[in-house]
Amino acid sequence: MQSAWGNNHQLKWGNVLRTIIWFVYFWAVLLKLIPSLGRVKKLHKAGRMEERDQLVDKKVKEWSTSLVKLSGSKITVSGEENIPKDTAVLFVCNHQGNFDIPILLGYIQKPKAFISKIEVKKMPFIGTWMEHLNCLFMDRKNVRQSVKAINEGAKLLKNGTSLVIFPEGTRSKGDNMAEFKAGSFKLATKSGVPVIPVSINGSYKIMEQQGFWIKPADVHITVYPPVYPEQLEAKELARLTEQIIKEGVKKAVS
Numbered sequence: 672m673q674s675a676w677g678n679n680h681q682l683k684w685g686n687v688l689r690t691i692i693w694f695v696y697f698w699a700v701l702l703k704l705i706p707s708l709g710r711v712k713k714l715h716k717a718g719r720m721e722e723r724d725q726l727v728d729k730k731v732k733e734w735s736t737s738l739v740k741l742s743g744s745k746i747t748v749s750g751e752e753n754i755p756k757d758t759a760v761l762f763v764c765n766h767q768g769n770f771d772i773p774i775l776l777g778y779i780q781k782p783k784a785f786i787s788k789i790e791v792k793k794m795p796f797i798g799t800w801m802e803h804l805n806c807l808f809m810d811r812k813n814v815r816q817s818v819k820a821i822n823e824g825a826k827l828l829k830n831g832t833s834l835v836i837f838p839e840g841t842r843s844k845g846d847n848m849a850e851f852k853a854g855s856f857k858l859a860t861k862s863g864v865p866v867i868p869v870s871i872n873g874s875y876k877i878m879e880q881q882g883f884w885i886k887p888a889d890v891h892i893t894v895y896p897p898v899y900p901e902q903l904e905a906k907e908l909a910r911l912t913e914q915i916i917k918e919g920v921k922k923a924v925s
Contacts, residue, residue, distance in 0.1 A: 686884040693741050693885050700734055701796045708796070711803050727803045728782045735777035739770065742877050743887030746778050750894035753867065754781050759833045760867045760897070761859045763912045765848050765920060766837035768875040774890060775835060775869075783833040786824060786855065789816075805832045811840070821857050828862035838909060844879040846872075846924050851913040856905040865897035868912050870919035893919050 707730050714723035739746060754760060762783060764771065772785065784805040792798040792808045801808075805827055809820045824834055836858065838851035859866050869892065876888035895915050900908055 683884075686881065686886045689741075689743065690883070690885045693738070696741055697738065700737070704730060704734065704796075704800075708799060708803075715803065723803065724782070724805075727800070731800060731804060732777055735773035738773045739777055742770065742885050744770070744877050745887070745889050746774055746892065747890070748778050748892045748894070750896075751779060753894050753896045754779075755865055755897060756781075758864060759828045759831045759862075760865050761828060761862075762833065762835040762867050762869055763851075763856075763916070764835060764837055764869040765871055765916050766839050766842050767846075767871050767873070768842055768844060768877060768879045770874045770877045770890075771837070771842075771871055774871070774874060774892065778892060779869075779894070781833055783835050784827070785835045786820065786837075786858075807834075817854070821855070822861070824858045825861035828858060828864045833864075834858060838913070842875070842879065844875050846875075846920060848913070848917055848920060851909040853906040853909040856900075856908045856912070859900040859908060860903070860905050863900060865899055866908060866912055867897055868895040868915040868919075869893065870895070870916045870923070872920055872923035891923055893923075895919065 707726065711723055711726055711730075714720075714726065760781070762775070762779075764775065775783070784807070785801070786807050786809055787801065789808040789810040791801065807820050807824050807827070810816045828834060836855045838853075838855050839849040840852055841849070843849060856866075871890070871892055873888050873890040876886070877890070878885050898908065898912060898915070903911070
């Protein structure tokens with residue numbers, strides 16, 4: 672019993688140390704990236720948008736991948752060949768935990784932006800990077816602003832920027848999924864781009880399972896074949912995509 676208690680005690684303090692190091696690294700790298708952010712702003716001001724987008728995508732991928740690796744987690748991605756290369760897409764994912772965003776940014780190669788809650792825009796440096804990544808910020812309490820964000824997102828998709836949405840609206844913090852909200856699927860019906868269902872399995876085990884502390888976990892990302900929005904209403908598209916992802920999560924858990 673003493674040995675078992677000792678192992679659990681050691682594991683707990685290992686998670687505490689890992690978490691402290693992770694958060695220090697998180698902000699230290701953001702500070703280190705200030706010169707890169709300056710270059711991004713100069714390229715933007717000069718109208719060199721393609722160069723700006725390439726630099727942003729490179730730096731964000733590097734940062735995101737390093738954050739996931741520092742957690743000690745193993746990420747397995749399957750089905751990435753299902754993503755069309757010659758068009759923007761709408762990635763639709765279940766949302767298990769805080770690490771979903773760096774995992775998707777770092778481990779799925781197609782450049783992408785996110786529909787994010789508006790509070791994130793106020794975070795130092797992060798909000799600025801997200802703006803240059805072409806992310807959109809949605810105020811769920813403001814219906815008019817939410818509609819405007821959907822319309823802007825549809826324009827981005829038509830112009831070649833892929834987007835990610837989490838239709839559950841919040842983290843599930845486990846294997847059970849909440850019902851998909853249909854409103855965000857208007858991004859696909861208005862733009863006509865393919866919907867790419869993506870199931871995330873195990874990301875909540877990195878942080879949410881133990882509240883705040885970070886520990887290594889095995890996370891499986893599965894990318895499914897495109898669903899085309901032609902002749903489908905947003906509600907139908909939401910139900911179909913939810914079913915695909917839910918079945919994928921169930922298979923991974925069973």
